[in-house]
Amino acid sequence: MQFHHHGYVSQDPRVLPASGTGVDRPTDLPDEVDVLIVGSGPAGMLLAAQMSQFPEVTTRIIEKREGRLELGQADGIQPRSVETFQAFGFAERIIAEAYNIGWMNFWGPDPENPRNIRRTSRTADYAYDICEFPHLIVNQARVLDYFAEAAAHGPARIVPDYGVEFAGLVVHEDGDFPVEVNLKDAEGERTVRAKFVVGCDGARSGVRDAIGRKHVGGVSAHAWGVMDVLVNTDFPDWRTKCAINAEAGNILHIPREGGYLSRMYIDLGEVPEDDQHRVRQTPIETIIAKANEILHPYTLDVREVAWHSVYEVGHRVTDGFDDVIDGSGRTPRVFLTGDACHTHSAKAGQGMNVSMQDGFNLGWKLGAVLTGRSPESLLATYGAERRPVAQQLIDFDREWSSLMARKPEEISDPNDLATYYLATAEFPSGFMTQYTESMITGSDAHQTLAAGFPLGKRFTSAEVVRVADGNVVHLGHHARADGRWRVYAFGDRDGTALSAWALSAAEVFARFTPSDADVDAVFDVKAVHQQPFEELEVTTMPELFRPRTGPLGLADWEKAYAAGPSKWTQTDIFEARELSRDGVVVVVRPDQYVAAILPLEGVDELAAFLEGAFLPAS
Known part of the structure; x- marks a missing residue:
């Protein structure tokens, strides 16, 4: 880390001097902003941290929650994300508190007693074979905390405006601030005008609806229960990541940070066509009982459930990542990131990771255009680069989800899941992304x-x-x-x-x-x-x-x-x-x-x- 080059520094050198819009930053949301970020999830908070390095740009981030996220659903941190954390200055600190996935073990039915499970293979995780950064598990809320710190400590001093809800927008053809955004807060409704708006507002994105973009894809007829639990158990791999295939169903088991907590994805089976999402009301007691059935002869004594949910696997990609629908070639004014433009199962550990890379891809481009370094045409490369990545993710997740949901009689080789896990490691680790030739990616002639x-x-x-x-x-x-x-x-x-x-x-x-x-x-x-x-x-x-x-x-x-x-x-x-x-x-x-x-x-x-x-x- 370099500092002192602007004079002697005795305080935390990670807190950069405020400048530009970060000096006397107004508490109230201005009527006009350069960039309005909607949503403080992984893509939104990374984007805010990146924009904090451009104090010439007025950036605000709104969040309908009243404060920081306390319990995040995403927890898998791939090596590419840790590499990104390094660029934002907090990789070492988050590694210290996270769970490091060193191994992944695989379990299947015992041939002598198929009702029981047995370990079929012990496989070293792929992270250190690919790069110098580990594969981690840590609460999404902590990831957001670190990005919030980076945003607040950057020159622009960006902090979220909590308790502000997005209510709609209109993109006008001209004007310095062509995007008219309707907002709601405790005091009522108001309008803000922006040069650019970024929808980081999740799978039910209001920004996506406002610009007429559609999710393309569907939900598979298979449900999973997921729970973060503190337990006593005789299962020997409780602190090792495991894929468990049993006659009674399947479990993806992932230890979490702190030495005690673990997350389990429990196979709840096929969902009838006329279910009408009733499976989502499955009681936690039923999920725990199913987990015990799958783990037989081992047992779980669940002492506390920190969080649980039920989801049906969905694979969707939005038909475009910005508001330019007519092919006019005009400058995009509204962008979508993260779950607002791609959704999939949680078991591949990609949601938060790919979302953060969306924000990383877009942030520096907005900064370059708004500071006059690059032409506005740069902004069209965001959708051109990130949408193919999202489609690759959906294709990979569909394959991985199908493999995870198989019944024992459908598996000819008990090691094929382990083989697939290692053979495809470069993709989930975040290192398969390759952008094609464009104004910012040159020819491969050399x-x-x-x-x-x-x-x-x-x-x-x-x-x-x-x-x-x-x-x-x-x-x-x-x-x-x-x-x-x-x-x-x-x-x-x-x-x-x-x-x-x-x-x-x-x-x-x-x-x-x-x-x-x-x-x-x-x-x-x-x-x-x-x-x-x-x-x-x-x-x-x-x-x-x-x-x-x-x-x-x-x-x-x-x-x-x-x-x-x-x-x-x-x-x-x-x-x-x-x-x-x-x-x-x-x-x-x-x-x-x-x-x-x-x-x-x-x-x-x-x-x-x-x-x-x-x-x-x-």
């Missing part, structure tokens, strides 16, 4: 120069050695969700081409950086050298890699890295990520996805790519 950084996929971090002090750090962990683009310049063998690139590229970056801003305010450029760090000196490097920033004009000592290996790591990032020894430039978007791969001599190509994504700086 992909061979950086095979380990697939274009359009999230930047996969690796260990490097910081030149200034010899410390081993993860290159990607330095990036923060501050709206800046990252540019990683991997040097050639002797560094000659890298130095030449730095001189030419600095002029390109200057075209899109305001003259009164720090030189790295838009592009955070890092150099990674092939030579050992002991052979390098920061003070001899081009100014692009040691910029002077802040009101004191202090040199930044953390832009230059060496590939390793060193005493503290055996990782050579050039080998680990299959990087050309002739050097390569990897451009990464603010949401951590690889946007462009270019040779060191391709400065003109770099300029051409940035001209498509940015406006010239004023």
Whole structure:
């Protein structure tokens, strides 16, 4: 973490100085706002945390609840989400309080006594095979708390306006604030005008209805009971994630944070066509009894039920993620995120995770457009990028739900669920998303120069050695969700081409950086050298890699890295990520996805790519 560059700091460095709209932020909701976020769920709170990094933009978030969420339904945190938490500055703290899924065990009928269950396999979880971040379980309410803290501690000082309910909107064709939004609160009804509105208001989204978007899909004829419980039990895997298949039904069992609490998804079977959702009224006593029947010969003595519900599996994707329905190509003014535009079962642990990535994708784009960095056409890429991801999620969840609901006689291989779980791990972990070519994702013409950084996929971090002090750090962990683009310049063998690139590229970056801003305010450029760090000196490097920033004009000592290996790591990032020894430039978007791969001599190509994504700086 870097601080003191604006002067000595003695308080918590995570609390950034207020600026812009964060200075003397009005308590009452203004009549006009740049961005109005409706709903404080995972997508909404991440979006608020991201927008807090743009204090030039007036952002407000409304929530019909009277205060913070106390009991969240979502709890699975995939590695990509933990990676995102790292960018917002709270990964280490939430890991400390969460449950880490290290293993997943599978249970099936005992051949000698099919009424009983037995463990059929013990499988290590996929997280650490894919990245450096774990697979966690933690209450959704705590995730929202951390994002709320990040939003409140950002320069814009964003906090939710609780007790305010969305009541409808109208999008006008012109005006500086073309979206007219009707709201209700304890004092009555009022109208707010906004440049942009983001519906993060759940599966029954009022924003979705207001813009005429429709959920496409249906509900399967299968019901599950879910409960968070504190129990005494003789089931030996109570503190291990389990998929349990029995003659009496199926259970997905997930230990939760704190060492005692666990969540169970209990198979309630097929639902008759004329049920009219009566299954949703199933008493908790019936759900507990069913769980005991499935777990036989083991028993659960439930001491407390923290929360429970019954749901029928649904798979729906909204027919569009913004309000541009007529194909006119106009600028979208209203966006949908999270459950407002995709719903599915809870068992794949994707709802909160995919919703947060919706917010991450949209937030920096709104900030870039509203601060004049990028053209409004950037906003059309939100729906173009996120809707295919939602459809992939629905397809995956339909397959996983079907596998989980099978009867024993339908299973030919008792290990096939474990095999599927591991074989498809990259998708649920959040790392299969790959955006296609667009104004912010370039051509793959130079992909061979950086095979380990697939274009359009999230930047996969690796260990490097910081030149200034010899410390081993993860290159990607330095990036923060501050709206800046990252540019990683991997040097050639002797560094000659890298130095030449730095001189030419600095002029390109200057075209899109305001003259009164720090030189790295838009592009955070890092150099990674092939030579050992002991052979390098920061003070001899081009100014692009040691910029002077802040009101004191202090040199930044953390832009230059060496590939390793060193005493503290055996990782050579050039080998680990299959990087050309002739050097390569990897451009990464603010949401951590690889946007462009270019040779060191391709400065003109770099300029051409940035001209498509940015406006010239004023």
